[in-house]
Amino acid sequence: MSESATTREQICLMAKSMFDRGLTHGSTGNLSVRLSDGTLLVTPTGSSMGFLDPARISHLSVQGELLSGDRPTKEIPLHTAFYETRHSAGAVVHLHSCHSVALSLLPEIDPDNVLPPLTAYGIMQLGKVKLLPFFVPGDPAMGDAVRGLAGRRSAVLLANHGPVVAGRDLAAAVHAMEELEATARLALLLRGTAATALNPDQIARIVERYDVDWI
Structure with a gap:
């Protein structure tokens, strides 16, 4: 089986898994994978992640031209911005997952690091997650905002919209996205309590041991 065919099957499998577990709903969310030849x-657009057809996945040239399949998601500027600025990125996942969106609405969150340091894996898989302002869906300015981070973040949270995560491959991006949503859920469950988060020394040890981008 060719790289494209195998990846198409993987996209549908991963997308359906997230859909079936309620991480995305309706026709929300989108994902992309960069193939070895640089095409995506x-x-x-308008597809449900629970019912994707491998043959209809959009195939884009390096220049962004549609080579085959249906028209791509209107959020393609988000995806290309990550690929342009994070050369290690092999996949990008964008969801409208409930707990992450809810967290983006809270006035007390730190826009430079929206996730509280509750677990080691949240730090290991995501680093610091930047809150970006609200953009109308499909606005190319979203891509500009990601480019403005100059590749320093692998994950961002769009205010009133949802998270975007880049990973070395599709599995890594999906797993990191799931970790983001789980941490957001924990943060909401613990809101207003005296929960014990990881302290600066513990965070520093995790960052050093797992070579985490903590900028």
């Missing part, structure tokens, strides 16, 4: 496979 992207979920089509």
Whole structure:
């Protein structure tokens, strides 16, 4: 089986897994994978991640031209911005996951690091997650905002919209996205309590041991 065919099947499998577990709903969310030749496979616009057809996945050239499949998601500027600024990125996942969106609405969160340091894996898989302002869906300015981070973050949270995560491959990006949503859920569950988060020394040890980008 070719790289494209295998990746198309993987996209549909991963997307359906997230859909079936309620991490995305309706026709929300999108994901992309960069193939070895630099072209992209992207979920089509208006499609449900629970019912993707491998043959209809959008295939884009390096220049962003549609080579085959349906029209790509209108959020393609988010995806290309990560690929342009994080050369290690092999996949990008964007969801409208409930707890992450809810966290983006809270006035007390730190816009430079929206996730409280509750678990080691949240730090290991995500580093610091930047809160970006609200953009109308599909606005190319979203991509500009990601480019403005100059590749320093692998994950961002769009205010009133949802998270975007880049990973070395699709599995890594999906797992990191799931960790982001789980940490956001924990943060909401613990809101207003005296929960014991990781202290600066513990965070520093995790960052050093796992070579985490903590900028």
